Amino acid sequence: MKKRFIYSFILLAGLSLAACGGKGKTTESSTTAKSTEKTSQTTTATSKTTTKSSTSQSSTKSSSSETKTSESQSTVKSEKNTPAKQADTVLNQLKNDFSNDQLPQAILTSQTAVYLTAATTGAVDQGNFRILYYAEDHGIEVNDPAVNDLQPIASFEKKTYDSNEAAASAVNQIIDNGGSQINLGYGITGYQQGAAGSSFLSWQEGNWSLVVRASNIGGEVAEPLAKEAVAYLETAMLPAPQNVGQISLTASISDSYQNNSVVWQKGTTVYTIQHFDALQALKMAVSTNQ
Incomplete structure (x- = not known):
């Protein structure tokens, strides 16, 4: 159990x-x-x-x-469309339009910051024409209506007369050897005198007569610009007048492109360059030889 x-x-x-x-x-x-x-x-x-x-x-x-x-x-x-390429395009187009003449190739004081454009007066005329140049912050086509509201920086003009005498008279060359003498360097003597609140410093280089105007009211002095122009022309060649040429520069700085002028005769033709910058007006004239 x-x-x-x-x-x-x-x-x-x-x-x-x-x-x-x-x-x-x-x-x-x-x-x-x-x-x-x-x-x-x-x-x-x-x-x-x-x-x-x-x-x-x-x-x-x-x-x-x-x-x-x-x-x-x-x-x-x-x-x-860089500023340099725009400038080349404009200058080449103008060269093709006015192929009978050597147009200026240096217009801008700086080709790296602004765009060049231009406007021509009327139809293309090989005997009489005028080109206005503009410097803007963007590219504009040549003869674009937009430039009508803009301020030119320079101009180049060709005008044909009936005779050599008429052309020479239009140059309005001024030769003045009066006043106090000033050594401008490179063996060149300038002559300075005053009139109506301004002083004028004149000198001769070949067939060219040159003058710098300065305002006495603004305390301007003509001598520094005159010496600078003489020094530049020692290394650069202006177009040869046939028979007379006149360069008129202003010591004051202005936005007006008519402030400085270079005018010269070539037979019955008179060429005129104007630029707001005095030295650039000279460089513009020299560049017609290029």
């Missing part, structure tokens, strides 16, 4: 242990399944994130490439 009871107890204990072991395995299996599922979800999420990141990087690279292309196109477009 005692043996049966002991066997029954052992049997029941074994069954209980078996039941507990089965539950442990089931839980372990369930936990593994859930862990696998989570790993799978994490892998999928990571894959999506990687795809999005790759797409974003691709878009960024594409955008960067488009920006660089746009900048490159803008640079090329800008280089096509």
Whole structure:
């Protein structure tokens, strides 16, 4: 009897242990399944994130490439119309329009900051014409109506007369050797005298007569500009007058292009250059020899 009871107890204990072991395995299996599922979800999420990141990087690279292309196109477009190229275009067009004459090639005081343009008077006439030059902050076509509202910086004019005498008279050459003498350097003597609130310093160089006007009211002095002009003409060659030439410069600074003039005769023709800058007027005249 005692043996049966002991066997029954052992049997029941074994069954209980078996039941507990089965539950442990089931839980372990369930936990593994859930862990696998989570790993799978994490892998999928990571894959999506990687795809999005790759797409974003691709878009960024594409955008960067488009920006660089746009900048490159803008640079090329800008280089096509630089002030220097604009000036060359204008001067070449005028040279073709007035092919019988040597037009000035130096007009701007600086060709790096402004754009040159021009307007011609009336139809192209090889005997009589006038060119007005403009310096602006943007390119403008030659003879564009927009220049009508702008201020010229210089002009070049050709006028034909009936005789050499009429042309010489139109030059209005002034020779004045009166007043006090001033050494202008390079063996050249100038003569200075005053009249009506101004002083005039005159001298001769070949067939050219030159004069610098200074305002006494503004305390201006003619001598510095006169010496500067003499020094420049020692290294540069003006067109040769046939027979007379007159250069009139102003010591004062003005925006008016008529402030300084270079006028010379060539047979029955008279050429006139005007520029707001005194020395640039001389350089403009010299450049007709180029």
